[in-house]
Amino acid sequence: MDGHAGMDAQEAMDAKGKASDAEILTGAEIVLRALADQGVDTIFGYPGGAVLPIYDAIYAQQRVRHILVRHEQGAGHMAEGYARSTGRCGVALATSGPGATNMVTPIADALMDSIPMVVITGQVPTHLIGSDAFQEADTVGITRACSKHNYLVKDVKDLARIIHEAFYVAMSGRPGPVVIDIPKNVQFAKGPYVGPATIEHRTYHPRTEPAERRIEEAVALMAKAERPVIYSGGGVINSGPAASEALRALAAATGFPVTSTLMGLGAFPASDPQWLGMLGMHGSYEANNAMHDCDVMVCVGARFDDRVTGRLDAFSPGSKKIHIDIDPSSINKNVRVDVPVVADCGKALGAMLKGWKKSARKTPDLAPWWGQIDQWRARKSFAYPRSATIIKPQYAIERLYALTRDRDVYVTTEVGQHQMWAAQFFHFDQPNRWMTSGGLGTMGYGLPAAIGVQAAHPGALVIDIAGDASVQMTMQEMSCAVQHELPVKIFILNNEWMGMVRQWQQLLHGERYSHSYSDSLPDFVKLAEAYGGHGIRCENPADLDGAILEMIDSPKPVLFDCRVEKAENCFPMIPSGAAHNEMILGKIMGDEISDAGKMLV
């Protein structure tokens, strides 16, 4: 158990002492005590019949702050935002039945993006389970497939152990969401409380130290590389700040170019000359071509997702691949690798750096490779036509970045075109600053995630770069932001379309725009005011800077209705089923999409 490592002998004895003459508490009190002992300062929740005893216990204490959401999905995404921006475990609380089912999307989202989260749900009393009682749902059954692990607590004697174990499971190995379903009678029942230090999991002890032999093989490959690339992912961020430091140190020592997945942005500084930009479907031309043409690929904490690889049989055909992952099932799942390293990213990167420094071999000259990369860079694949009359969405994000880069800024996004533009045009030099739903692609993630981030970082500037369609999926959480004085800035790139759907319909479905126009959009300025927030609208590029500064300076939650070019497409783009070197660069390059390309899905 992680807790042991950081404890001195006295603390460990205290914890053991607690176990022997354990305090007797109600189940609900055990929940709150266990959360506090786990270092949880904030939880996100919504009350209901089956969690009322827990809400009673919340009422009676001061250590854990409760943020009241407007929909349980919001609580889940807030916990995710909290977790991703702090590196700690997020906690959400919901009642039985609909409370639990509303939580399913964030649980699945956290599983796909490996976000540590503990979700506590109420359940009908044990004697009513299976009777189709009011607000009963088979929560452990429903969440089994979308959580890392889950528990139904049938006896109050197990409750404290299970809660501590849940935090251990959520945070260890490849992180993920853990659900604890607690029947109402267990919340009322009295039982012993045990502290976190006495809990050790029977079977779950993921490997974190790399095998020496694998590190040697990896370093040997890297030392011979003529066209290397480092492909880093969200695992580097999950591993903690030390892993990002190790990545930077390894890149500096080797001189290798670095690209990253959507999840991994910030682990390597975007301002570094070795940075190639994001890779994948909407990644940079230089990153994708470097991936395709490299001879040694160092994949760190990424999982060869289909949005990254494009067509698998044409993926980086000439390279030897090193894959560092804490989850052995990720290795050889989609892409065959030559050197598998099962380990925590930070530890593996540290070991590789040590091996690299020891290695007597001289690296081949990387100058020709960098020369090639510079030629790709010269294509300026993110270039877009400027306009003096209409706000281009790319321009809006460029200005947002320019006007906020000197601040303590965190960015979340929804899902769609705006998300890709944010990834392309907003740059991060630090990890844990960028929160986006990558694996599950959950529209409606960004607004509540921003609230979770703001709850963890009260003084920071937290911006949700949003789309007009996505943001309406969880808009009700504006009310939560106003209530708890969490002044998140919702920067909506409003093009009146579900932009990415429209783009695919244009490029791949014969311009048949079936149900992708956002008809009857609300007036976002009035909507902000209705919630008690601050509304801003901007339609003219000349006014944009002033409007963004007004947003930053507002002490309230802001809905910023940024009216942008309606028909703008997100380029460059690798259509599904195409290879990395078959990117569509967009009209500005004079590229046309072939008929064959239109047939692709």
Add this chain to the structure above:
Amino acid sequence: MTRTPRARAAARSGVRDDPASAYDMTPSAEGVERRTLACIVDNEPGVLARVVGLFSARGYNIESLTVAEIDRNAHQSRITIVTSGTNHVLEQIEQHLLRLVPVARVIDVTQSGGIERELALVKVAGTGDKRVEALRISEIFRARVIDTTNESFIFEITGASEKIDQFIELMRPLGLVEVSRTGVLSIQRGKERVG
């Protein structure tokens, strides 16, 4: 656009005449083999559902599955699964099983040369020569008669799955009525405890 000749050649060779989506790339049935895996798991509620759910969620096959507690004090159960797939799929199955929190160990019984046994109860009805023949064959297979009427036998037979398959096939023309099988059990050879 400048590119090394080697990379250009690689790009060209990677492009097929019929461009297809990445989603269409179904693995070929080539090299599919059968494998027996034994999982030692914490005997906690829902553990079987997790294992079975993993197979259905990821589209793997289960040909047979047996489960029972093997150590009451340690709360451990052994789940023996017979599955099939390519080498790549079988490796993934093993890794995904290990990813489940209550799974302590996975043993590849087939590759480590373990012993596999199955028990079947086989009901055969008939009279005259067919009845005599059924009894004669059952002796060859060392099956036991555990119930009989004037017109039927129930045989209990243990052995490798292939032996049981064979016995059932021989009983079919002799009046096979019903079969009940346990699925495969497994254990490692030698004096060591592998589970």
